[in-house]
Amino acid sequence: MKDQVSALVDEELSLEDSEYLYTAIRSSENLSESWTTYHLIGDCMRGSPIFKSDLTDRIMQQLEQEPVVLAPKAKKAVYKTPTLWSVAASVAAVMFVGWMVLQQQVQTHGEAAPAEIAQNVASEYLLAHQSMAPSNSAYYIQPASYSESEK
Amino acid sequence: MKRGVLGFLLVSHVALATAAGEATGDPWMVLQKAAQAARELSYQGVFVYQSGTGSRSVQITHMNYGQGEYARIVVLDGTPREVLSQGRDVVIFSPRNEKVIIEKRRGQNMFPAVLPSNLDAIKTSYDVRLGGLERIGGRDGQMVILSPKDKFRYTYKFWADREYGLLLKSMSANERNEPMEQFAFNQLTLMNSQKMDWFQPNVSPEKQYVMEEPATGRSAPVDAITWSVDQLPSGYRKVDEITRLVPGKPAPVTQIVYSDGLASVSLFIEPLLKGMTPKVGHSAFGATHFYANVLEGHQVVVVGEVPEATVTQIANTIHFKK
Known part of the structure; x- marks a missing residue:
């Protein structure tokens, strides 16, 4: 499962194919920590400033690239199209990441400084x-x- | 005809003897090749670092991937520190209890890439000579000795792989010939693969990853020009300068890094404010020497992997302009 979270962060898995992962990440505290950690590490390795909103941008870009279904379809299918699902999941993920980032910042400010003073x-x-x-x-x-x- | 064959045999024998000879070739060329090999080759190995009473085994994977250099360094003994570098960007993962601290740094010349690409600076401060051959980590190493021309630096010995050119071992020693720091490969292999799957840290999902606060403010403050080092030990040149706010200190601290191409020294200057305990004196920690002094209302601290004479001279020849 953690490998899959890592793969998703690295864009090796597409957002559309991993709805189940979001559900899992949101429900498991353990996995949600992995999710944040992989992002933090990924950002560091790419040299992008930390907490930059590039992930959000990436998701929004992917959303824009998704085809919009204009042709009318059978009514019962409308509420369960993968596109709608992935939009919902992505928005949830963005909110979730935003929340995690806030958590992270609070913890960083709270604990990093005293350790340095103690040296x-x-x-x-x-x-x-x-x-x-x-x-x-x-x-x-x-x-x-x-x-x-x-x- | 027979004579021709005999002549050929003699010539080839002489050629072989020369190749296997101990003190042949230009020692600067050996070092130049070592500097290049450490950056251009792709290799993997385990080396041991020793300093004072401490020692650590370190695993290194280095790959030159066409456009750039990638390296992953894992400390195998004690705390599992990891260093990943891409070009001059370095990211360090240091576990501390329940947390992993992520630090970002700028390029470090880490073993075996300890020699600068341009050896001119070293040539002015050290004399060079070839030593013998020694077997290190299953490889044949050619020893090259750099002896300091004055008391302001240590003696360095390098052993370069005779085939690859890469450094197999390096050692620094003080004026009493006591070893200060040593690196030596136990095991070294060249890599043919171009796969990058090794270039990632070993993540512990149960730990919390925390980003270290970056050092702020790289610009020199206005009052940085109010002092100068009058007698910088010869061969040392300023390579970096940073002024930053240190937690718990009201005034910014200026740090200046000097290097002679191999050794480096940091000079710290900060105003001595009320409530601060002034520090004066000398101390040593392995190869590192400290010297603290108070000059005209400033706390001066000099730290470096250099002899005591170097830190003392830098600290004592700071001149404040009135």
């Missing part, structure tokens, strides 16, 4: 040096402060 001053400089130095091997060994700041 002692010397390691603060060491970390800053390591993150800027052109050749830095010490990357592999975490500075002592990392374990100290763990709570």
